[in-house]
Amino acid sequence: MKPLKYYVYGLLFMMMSCTESENKLQAEVFETSAKGNQLTKINAFQKSDIKVTIRLKPDQTYQTITGFGGAFTESSAYLLDKLSKENRDTILRAYFAKEGARYSLTRTHMNSCDFSLTNYSYSPVEGDKNLEHFTIEEDMDDLIPMIKDALAISEDGFKIFASPWSAVPWMKDNNSWVGGKLLPEYYDTWALFFSKYLDAYKTEGIDIWGFTVENEPHGNGNNWESMHFSPKEMTDFVQFHLGPKLEHDGYGDKIILGYDQNRAGLKEWVDEMYRDEASSKYFDGTAIHWYESTYDYFPEALQYAHNKAPNKLLIETEGCVDSEVPKWKDDAWYWNKEATDWGWDWASEAEKYLHPKYAPVNRYVRDIIGCLNNWVDGWVDWNMVLDRQGGPNWFKNWCVAPVIVDPDADEVYFTPIYYTMAHFSKYIRPGAKVIGLENSDKKLMVTAAQNPDGSIIVVAFNETEIPKSINLSIHGKVKDFAIDAKAIQTIVISN
Structure with a gap:
């Protein structure tokens, strides 16, 4: 029989994994870039030393699209x-x-x-x-x-x-x-x-x-x-x-x-x-x-x-x-x-x-x-x-x-x-509401809107020559990804 401590470690690992899964934001990323992407779905991201945090505020609403x-x-x-x-x-x-x-x-x-x-x-x-x-x-x-x-x-x-x-x-x-x-x-x-x-x-x-x-x-x-x-x-x-x-x-x-x-x-x-x-x-x-x-x-x-x-x-x-x-x-x-x-x-x-x-x-x-x-x-x-x-x-x-x-x-x-x-x-569909956000990088242009079906759309533009890592959060859930140099991204967060 294994010592009790292994069961405890295993339980802690499972709890941490569940917590990470619960905190992970499910989102798809589509990119168009100078390197040749054309509204391409991106699954693998190259990390960058430049870190950007974007926090969405869906309770702050502005104009209707x-x-x-x-x-x-x-x-x-x-x-x-x-x-x-x-x-x-x-x-x-x-x-x-x-x-x-x-x-x-x-x-x-x-x-x-x-x-x-x-x-x-x-x-x-x-x-x-x-x-x-x-x-x-x-x-x-x-x-x-x-x-x-x-x-x-x-x-x-x-x-x-x-x-x-x-x-x-x-x-x-x-x-x-x-x-x-x-x-x-x-x-x-x-x-x-x-x-x-x-x-x-x-x-x-x-x-x-x-x-x-x-x-x-x-x-x-x-x-x-x-x-x-x-x-x-x-x-x-x-x-x-x-x-x-x-x-x-x-x-x-x-x-x-x-x-x-x-x-x-x-x-x-x-x-x-x-x-x-x-x-x-x-x-x-x-x-x-x-x-x-x-x-x-x-x-x-x-x-x-x-x-x-x-x-x-x-x-x-x-x-x-x-x-x-x-x-x-x-x-x-x-x-x-x-x-x-x-x-x-x-x-x-x-x-x-x-x-x-x-x-x-x-x-x-x-x-x-x-x-x-x-x-x-x-x-x-x-x-x-x-x-x-x-x-x-x-x-x-x-x-x-x-x-x-x-x-x-x-x-x-x-x-x-x-x-x-x-x-x-x-x-971004008709009837969407533009929503508030906090963006830590003034050189990264970002906007966001919530569609009538509840999905949230974020569009980011990196016109610099340097890729950037992004930490995107909403309601305590987080997605880490990166945007390439000279690139546009649309991030689709499903309802």
Whole structure:
């Protein structure tokens, strides 16, 4: 018979093992990295001398997530039609299927935009104030089929909001697609335009969730379709024309987002949009873009906008790598600080510092995490698909998309930006609540959210050249793992 002490030691060992098992946090880790991981599940981790502790605080809740996604544009739809059915389906499934990025919030354009093949309008007949000749015929061959195919693939469905770049020239004071303002005599006609658009898309079986009032109301340097509004002009248009018209026509439940441009101008816009109860009634939230800087996500402006209207939406509605011809099948480029944007060449000397060279992956993930940690509830990329030139684009305003195609060779390239977007869209679902956390490392960006099903999602970004060991804890349970250098991780903690 063994001495009693061996039984005691054995019992203590079993108790310690049980305690360790009880304290172990069950979580899956998915990583995209400069070394080549692409939303890859990681089971083995390399330890690092740099230790990071992250403590989740699910009792601290912030904004409710509306969704993540990209934009349906004529350019993207046109390219999909040029591909084989197999590649077209592969791309749409990659964005919308359950095994894909599961996009939940999307955008499209009303009338043409820079990522259209030509200028066009749904109200082509001059002087047609009652829009008796309103038609979405221009969308029927490409844009609408793309949206319908995406809806058929998506198991959970997704929200769509629409944005006009400009009214038709005959409604504007400069009679041009570019710049100018909507003539006051056409304010009611333009409000009717939104209602007619909802009718037409509903007839096609597409439910439009809402609108931004105008894409980039400051203009865009008079380059492509645009129509200018001051904060007061847009607010008056919504309060006295658009809001009442949608309400009258049975569309009072449709979302209206004001502004829809860069964040540095947020204060004057939200001050005017929410100037009183009468104006606030018709605005459901504020739309923002990211083109003010290649690195600054303007947390103070985001905080101000939230505090001005705490119960309203705050959605990033457009962002992309602009002014660059895409790098065909060159993953490394997306992780290195070689990209330039419009501001690299055209920003004023006083604002040049906001536009240094940047790494595209860094810009995306930094902005999304920065937004989520400052009350933004939705984040929408720009074009879903572009070609090797960064188009087609009638103005030759080249940009990069998460998926790049060569239609002549029927080839498809999923860039690292696609996987970056999926780290958020696939796992943080509509209705999730952003939750609090403590993070010991200021150089590691981290955000967290709890989904409606109870699962908790943590997204971490290590943009440094050094791997880091992480100790993640919640409710006394712990998971030890590591994040590689230049890597994004999504940690899924099941309910």
